[in-house]
Amino acid sequence: MKAVGPDVASLSDLLLQLAQRFGERPAFGHMGGVIGFAELDRRARRFAAWVQHETDLLPGDRILLQLPNVMQYMVVLFGARRAGLVVVNANPMLSSEETAGLLRDSGARAWVTLAPVAPEQLSVAPTSQVNYLITTELGDLHSVARRQWLNLLVRLKRLKAGRGLRGGRVGSDIIQVSLPDVLQIGAGRVWRPVVSNTGPALLQYTGGTTGPAKGAMLSEKALLSNLAQLGVVLQLYTEPGRERLLQPLPLYHIYSFTLTLLMFSVGAHVELIPDPRRTRALIRCWDRLEPTVLAGINPLLTHLCQQPEFQRLDFSSLKLTISGGMALTYSVARLWRDVTGGEICEGYGLTECSPVVSVNRPGQVRVGTVGKPLAGTEVRILDVDRQPLPTGESGNIWVRGPQLMEGYWHQRKETEEVLQQGWLDTGDIGQLDVDGYLKIIDRRKEIINVSGFKVYPSELESIIASHPDVLECAVVGLPDSDGNEQIRLYVVPANSSLSIRQVRDYCRERLTAYKVPRTVEFCRALPRTPIGKVCRRQLRELALRGRAVH
Structure with missing residues (x-):
């Protein structure tokens, strides 16, 4: 069974087919509660019906x-799409x-968020x-007893944190309603099914790691195409209705x-973890669920492997084990294999591609690459003049x-800069080997110019992170007096005995002279994006303002 076949024209169709096939089998779980495929279908219909009959919201x-x-997330996602609304994550x-910036830029007319909403949030x-304004509490889709317990637990935590129980007030021109009331x-x-379902389905704002966030317009056709491409790979390693993510x-x-959505599309039970920082709760969930698939990212996988309770699972x-969102280091790949006995399948993608472009297949993993392009996806490596480069040479991807986006929301110039004749300029530097495996070198905007030589931060980070006493690190370029750049290295030590001199000696032994960082700064943690990717832009901004990273 492919994840998505040609008979699936919309996310609504996908949900309907899964509900008919898998009935009340668990689709999503959350903190001890579950919602089945058929129940999700019913609730999504109710949400869409409320939009159509009780509001003046229109498709688009x-x-x-x-x-x-x-679990409420999935109800609103499918319900909104069934009413033709464009979802802004x-x-x-x-x-x-x-x-406020997202609301204004997207022009959103409806807003779904957790209750109680803080006054400063409502003020925007x-x-x-x-x-x-549609609000929901943490336990709203759980059984009555568990819902009351979870919602009470949230209130007690808010009181303990000194935040109070009452949210702010909205103006009289804004209708506020709870999600349980919406569904009732x-x-x-x-x-009534929406007749025409063209245009964007998702307005997905980019992470903004190298500049201001932009809203990528992703159509259902693009999203479903990416699910179908991934399904071609997934069907070789999974069984419909028997997987647990x-x-x-x-x-x-x-x-x-x-x-x-991919695992959901093959009838998997998806267990949602609300806060991965609560490591013990995550490990208890693992022990109970016995997952067949794990979604991860480099720092999360590292952290888990360092926990004695996790090692005993x-x-x-x-x-x-699937990794994306940022580069997977060799040291983490080895550590994961040592602890779990399994390999990590790293992939590559970006928001503008819905997002997956390539992925390593199980049993064919080449660490240091992001695998081969998906079926129907073409990848070219071009020079600055947009001419193809020979196999093995680094250039623009x-x-x-x-699966490509339609463009950036209300940003025609930026769209024309990256979308040309059906091709997307990813902004990444990479290379293809003779077997078609893609290797990502770095973001073009983050390359450091040291006396005319190009230095790729990811290359340095991968080498330096191999030091046994380095937990993680990040490299940025800072302007120097001669108009070039100097390299600054940020290190999170794994051992308090590690010294800056030891780090510099390690670099000198393994790096060409111009790649050795001029300055090294130790810190307790690195700034990250919401997904967990190190935000080099923020590091650079802090350095330029003369502020240390704590």
Whole structure:
């Protein structure tokens, strides 16, 4: 069974087919509760019916979905799409200013978020086009007893943190309603399928690691194409209805969003982890679920392998460990194999590609590469004049395939710069080997110019991270007095006895002279994006302001 076949024209179709095939078998789990495929289908219909009968929202209107990993996320996602709304994914940890920016840029008329909503968050609503605020509490889709317990637990934690129980107030021109009320009202209405489903389905804002975030317009055709491409690979290693995905990565990020939909599309039970920082809870969930598939990212996989409780787990059920979002280092790949006995299948993608471009296949993994391009995806390595480069040479990565975005939301110039004649300029530097494996060198904007020589931060980070007393590290370029750049290295030590001199000696022994960092700074942690990727831009900004990283 392929993940998505030609008879699936929309996410609504996908959900309907899965509900008919798998019935009340668990589709998503969260903190001890589950929702089945058929129940998800019913609730998504109710949400769509509420939109159609109780609001003046029209197909094409945007809805900001600002939820953590909870089952409600999937109800709103499918329900919104069934009503023809464009879903705008948003991190629930955004500041009020960042939320305001997304609301204004997207023009969202509806906003879904956790209750109680902080007054400073609600204060941004009047400055936007929001007409409907839909709130939900953590336990809303659980059984009555468990729902009351979970929601009480959240309230007690808020009191302990000194945040209070009451949220802010919205203006009289904004209709506020709870998700349980939406679903109850929608149960008495009839959902009418949207006739035309063209245009963007998802407005996915880029991570902004090298510049301001942009809204990539992803159509259902692009999303479903990527699911179908991945399904060609997945069907060789999984059994429909028998897989269990442990998902600790946030659904609002395109990597985990697509991987979750992929496993869902083959009838898997997806267990949502609301906070991967709660390591013991994650490990207990693993022990209970016995996952066959894990979604991970370099720092999370490292952290898990360092936990004695994790090392004692039974990994016999684990078939696939998938890594994306940032480069997988050799040291982490080795550590994971030593602890679990399995390999990590690293892939490559970007928001503009819905997101997956290439992936390592199980049993054919080449560490240091991101595998071969997916079926129907073309990858070219071009020079600065956009001429093809010979196999093995490094250059700009261009991609063509059915999963490409339609463009950037309200940014025509930026769209024309990256989309040309059906090809996408990814902004990444890479190379293809003779067997078609793709290797990512670095982001073009993050290359460091040292006296005319190009230095790739990822190359240095991979080598330096191999030091046994280096937990993780990051490299950035800073301007120097002669108009070039100097290299600064940030290190999170794994051992308090590690010294800057030892790090510099290690670098000198393994790196060409111009690649040796001029300055080294130790810190307790590195700044990260919501998915966990190191944010070099923030490191550079802190350095330019003369501030240390704590």
